[in-house]
Amino acid sequence: MARIELKNIVKKYGDGFPAVNDVSLDIADGEFVILVGPSGCGKSTLLRMIVGLEDITEGDLLIDGKRVNDLAPRDRDLAMVFQNYALYPHLTVGENIAFPLRLGHSKVDEKEIKARVQRAADMLELNEHLSRKPANLSGGQRQRVAMGRAIVRDAKAFLFDEPLSNLDAKLRGQMRTEIARMQRSLATTTVYVTHDQTEAMTLGDRVAVLRKGSLQQVASPRELYEQPVNLFVAGFIGSPPMNFLPARVAGDRLQLPFCEVPAPPVVRDGGHDGKLLIVGIRPEHFDDAEVTDQPEGAATFEADVDVTEWLGNELYAYLPFEAEEETKAQLAELDRELDGESMRSQLVVTLDAMSGVRDGDRA
Ligand code: ATP
DSSP states (O other): OOOEEEEEEEEEOTTOOEEEEEEEEEEOTTOEEEEEOSTTSSHHHHHHHHHTSSOOSEEEEEETTEEOTTSOHHHHTEEEEOTTOOOOTTSOHHHHHHHHHHSTTOOOOHHHHHHHHHHHHHHHTOGGGTTSOGGGSOHHHHHHHHHHHHHTTTOSEEEEESTTTTSOHHHHHHHHHHHHHHHHHHTOEEEEEESOHHHHHHHOSEEEEEETTEEEEEEOHHHHHHSOSSHHHHHHSSSSOOEEEEEEEETTEEEOSSOEEEOOHHHHTTTOTTOEEEEEEOGGGEEETTTSOOOTTEEEEEEEEOEEEEOSSOEEEEEOOSSSSOEEEEEOOOSSOOOSSOEEEEEEEEOSTTSOEESSOOO
16 A cells, blocks of 8 residues: 655745645555656655655645654655666666665565566566676666666655656657556556656656646646646647637637637636637647538638648648747648648638637636
């Protein structure tokens, strides 16, 4: 059992400004929870308070129902994996993995140590490297050793602090899958910090989005994507990000900068008539009118396509509407030329429950 409960947790450093502000989060036994947010939002501080490397200024931290605010890190029985791996350069891979089991307070005998190191090495495909030193390993292998050291301990929970940020994109993808597999097979409670929304969306049972020390939303990846609670979450989750456009409600219609669409139910029934709203439209909710059937609730409009980007499996068109940022539309691959000098093109936009609509909530 390892349930981790954060109750109204506050962290103030010397300047008195809360780096973490009244965060409450209940992490179930075996759950994989991601803490995500931009740089400086307090996610590492939160993780470091859970593991005991940072004092908690206010609030309660409970592990399996027991308050552990004042418990020393080693007595919390949590295994942390750091971004920089934190391996001992003079020890071999095998010795690095075994290290936590040989610490003074650990009561594991040598036979058991050997068996556990072997099990971790099997799981992480490190068998061939057990007698090598960390300096002779690739970044991905080092990260695996760091994970091995967490696994052998049979800790109550794993805490990961941006474990993949030193790896190149391809390796990051591979290691992401390995972490997901490892967590699933061990079913150990895991808290994982990242600023990468792809990691957040692919790894977590639930994702906690932080901004300036405050929790914005805690939900499954799908719910975050489909029902973001505010513009910050809507803009942070999704790549490329959601477009934000001003829109006026006119009865059961919504006037966008480029066309009118039927107002989605959330707007129509929300008493917003006459109001100016910010409407979020994900890039994939645009389409090329010539190659797509017009879905229900959609509207067709003409747009100047500024630039197109073709990425092999995706095509993006930039639409220069009057918005703070350029509007990006993801289109099915075109069998006609769209790029070049401001070509006018017929596009379709769909507004449905999947694109967020909010009133007066500016990120
Ligand atoms: P990053 O992704 O850049 O690591 P983060 O979301 O993990 O960012 P934290 O490192 O938790 O953010 O920092 C949260 C806030 O607390 C920041 O404003 C940071 O400057 C501040 N902070 C962090 N550590 C300390 C410290 N030891 N002393 C004073 N302020 C700190």
